[in-house]
Amino acid sequence: MTSVFAGRDGHEVDALVTDRYLEALLAAHARGADSGPSPVAPAYPIRSVADRLARDLPRLHPSFRFEEALASRLAHVAAGMRRPATGEAAPFFVPLPARAAADDDEPLDGRPGFGRPWLIGGALTSAALSLAGAAYVAWRLNRPAGGPMVRAARAVARTRPA
Amino acid sequence: MTRSAFWKVDHPEEGGPRLIHLDRDRRLVEAAQADPARFEALYRKYLAQVYSYAFYELRDHHEAEDATERTFLAALTNLGRFEERARPADGAGASTFRVWLFQIARNTVAERRRRQNRRPEAPLEAAATMAAPIDIEGDAALRDAAAEALRAVERLPGDRRRALILRFVDEMSTAEIAGVLGRSEGAVRVLIHRALRSVARDLDDPAR
Numbered sequence: 084m085t086s087v088f089a090g091r092d093g094h095e096v097d098a099l100v101t102d103r104y105l106e107a108l109l110a111a112h113a114r115g116a117d118s119g120p121s122p123v124a125p126a127y128p129i130r131s132v133a134d135r136l137a138r139d140l141p142r143l144h145p146s147f148r149f150e151e152a153l154a155s156r157l158a159h160v161a162a163g164m165r166r167p168a169t170g171e172a173a174p175f176f177v178p179l180p181a182r183a184a185a186d187d188d189e190p191l192d193g194r195p196g197f198g199r200p201w202l203i204g205g206a207l208t209s210a211a212l213s214l215a216g217a218a219y220v221a222w223r224l225n226r227p228a229g230g231p232m233v234r235a236a237r238a239v240a241r242t243r244p245a
Numbered sequence: 246m247t248r249s250a251f252w253k254v255d256h257p258e259e260g261g262p263r264l265i266h267l268d269r270d271r272r273l274v275e276a277a278q279a280d281p282a283r284f285e286a287l288y289r290k291y292l293a294q295v296y297s298y299a300f301y302e303l304r305d306h307h308e309a310e311d312a313t314e315r316t317f318l319a320a321l322t323n324l325g326r327f328e329e330r331a332r333p334a335d336g337a338g339a340s341t342f343r344v345w346l347f348q349i350a351r352n353t354v355a356e357r358r359r360r361q362n363r364r365p366e367a368p369l370e371a372a373a374t375m376a377a378p379i380d381i382e383g384d385a386a387l388r389d390a391a392a393e394a395l396r397a398v399e400r401l402p403g404d405r406r407r408a409l410i411l412r413f414v415d416e417m418s419t420a421e422i423a424g425v426l427g428r429s430e431g432a433v434r435v436l437i438h439r440a441l442r443s444v445a446r447d448l449d450d451p452a453r
Contacts, residue, residue: 086373094430094435094438095434095435097438098431098434098435098437098438099434101434101437101438101441102434102437102438105412105437106418109413109416113416120444125438128442128445128446128449129438129442129445131445132444132445132448133441134324134395135390135394135448136398136409136413136441136444137389137413139391139393139394140391140394140395140398140413140414141298141391141394141414142293142297142414143296143300143301143309143414144292144293144296144297145292145293145309145310149310149313150292151311153288153292153314153317154285154288154289156314156318157284157285157288157317157318157321158282158285160281160318160321160322161281161282161284161285161321162281162282164281164321164322165281165282168445196378199249219292
């Protein structure tokens with residue numbers, strides 16, 4: 084511990100202590116705990132406000148309508164990017180992953196902090212408790228393979244001569 | 246040629262060398278670079294984070310959606326130029342793709358803010374009093390606590406506010422925030438420490 088703080092002035096040491104505390108705090112929140120063990124703790128006002136922000140600062144999510152509309156728009160752009168510029172009619176295979184993000188080592192949703200407040204489309208809610216949050220999580224986890232982006236790519240592929 | 250996904254690094258304070266993954270998004274990014282249709286996985290993964298950042302900065306739902314859309318469109322069309330630049334110091338789980346994406350978001354939001362400054366702007370606290378069609382539980386205490394925290398963060402100056410949002414809302418590491426803001430990690434640590442001190446004073450001030 085001493086080597087970490089060696090050669091630093093007071094502000095840097097305080098900032099480093101706060102940083103270490105935040106690492107432990109946010110890691111604990113990601114696990115669903117209120118707080119976690121930290122090798123160091125900053126002064127009370129900093130510790131208190133960090134705990135409060137980690138607990139109260141809402142996450143935001145755009146409306147589902149916006150999410151799907153933008154997904155479609157990106158899909159069309161992606162389909163355009165896949166077209167060969169030379170006009171060669173080489174057939175291609177559009178991979179259809181079982182789940183869009185399933186090959187990653189994180190949860191499908193990838194959004195940390197479900198225990199914290201969420202603001203969905205401008206409406207404050209708590210995803211941990213609200214029916215909207217539960218419905219959303221269920222919808223995301225049970226969504227059939229291939230989103231609008233994959234569907235659009237498949238549509239373009241079908242229209243192309245082999 | 247594909248580079249190794251792991252890098253052996255020395256961490257004397259943590260008991261010697263260990264292997265870390267350079268970029269947790271590597272496989273998703275490579276898939277999207279090979280086939281743009283696979284960009285959807287990255288989009289779904291980071292949509293809420295980018296939108297949150299844009300909303301905290303722009304304080305307007307529609308402006309935030311617009312900035313989010315521009316960010317992802319720019320990321321998709323420029324994905325071929327993205328190069329992984331994760332350093333061992335960034336730590337396990339760091340994503341240089343996320344840093345790159347948020348650099349785009351930061352530039353997009355800055356441009357929107359410049360436009361916004363020429364027009365009247367809605368306060369962030371309006372977010373907590375918006376019509377709530379899906380606010381099923383109607384938890385007033387939750388809303389009040391969140392609104393108070395939102396107001397305190399809103400009053401912070403530029404990079405202090407951004408650093409706090411990236412740390413607490415998007416849960417970025419100090420190294421990632423440094424990449425997004427173009428500052429050193431030490432400077433980011435000091436920014437966050439000072440931001441927390443300011444918010445602590447603000448929340449304790451009964452005049453607020």
